[in-house]
Amino acid sequence: MDEIDLEELAASLTLREENQAIKSYQNTVAVACPACDEQFDDLVVCKENPTSLNLSKQLDLCVGSADGKGVIFTHKK
Ligand SMILES: [Zn+2]
Structure with a gap:
């Protein structure tokens, strides 16, 4: 499994929301998830430690x- 290159990933994605706790990007260009190789919907970067997601x-x-930041790739069911 490759290391996650956050800068490279973020450069391909569309920033959708940023607040104190998180930064979220929408995957508009069908980038594959580094964990499971399936296309993901959103990338969430946790800026606070710990952070809650609603x-x-x-x-x-x-x-x-x-x-050093937690990153989450979301896949719709
Ligand atoms: Zn995945």
Whole structure:
């Protein structure tokens, strides 16, 4: 499995939301998830440690870390 290159990933994605706790990007260009190789929907970067996520939908999640931050890849069911 490759290391997560957050800068490279973020450069391909569309920034959708940023607040104190998280930064979330939408995968508009069908980038493959580094964890499972399936296309993911959103990338969430956790800026605070720890951070809570309030998920409005039921999602499959893949998680990793990059530059000391937690990163979450969401997959819609
Ligand atoms: Zn995944």
